[in-house]
Amino acid sequence: MRRSSRRFSAYDHFLALCFGQLTYRESLRDIVACLNARPSLQYHLGFRGHVTRTNFAYANEWRDWRMFAAVAEGLIRRASQLYRDDKSDPDFPRVVLALDASLNAIYCQIWTAICTCLLVAIAKKELKLEKSLYEILQILSVSAFEQRPVSELLANDDSSSKNDESQNAPYLLGF
DSSP: OOOOOTTSOHHHHHHHHHHHHHTTOOSHHHHHHHHHHSGGGHHHHTOOSOOOHHHHHHHHHHSOTHHHHHHHHHHHHHHHHHHTTOTTOOOOOOOOOOOOSSHHHHHHHHHHHHHHHHHHHHHHHHTTOOSOHHHHHHHHHHSTTOOSOHHHHTOOOOSSOTTOGGGGSOOGGGO
16 A cells, blocks of 8 residues: 655655765665765755654655656757767766665666756866766765765865875775
């Protein structure tokens, strides 16, 4: 029996799946645990409802995946416009899926993964970034809870020189 999720909107569902994609989460439980680790920052990320495993699982099972496909179609059109003159950019992000049991959940996750990749590609063009999509995804994955504008997080700065000996040293949070 279908019920509406008053506290977990389609927008919250989309955001949670995009968050999982950007931060390389591997399961529904992993996404929820990560988001709930910093509950005070969920609003900053755009969430307006309450993210629980129950709401998320129910939405994955019953929310129509075609809604995510429609969002992806709009993003495909936008990315096509931005990349039409730049055929030499083979830089495409890796698609990571946290597969659930139901076919509907898989469709929702696939279309959200595509949307996430397209949003990053669009941001790269609109912000005129020189970073690769892989670098952008890495920065976003470790900066998801930072309260700074995306343009500031991804700014093209030369503070880390390619000739720097410490380039391969591990840094906390990737910086």
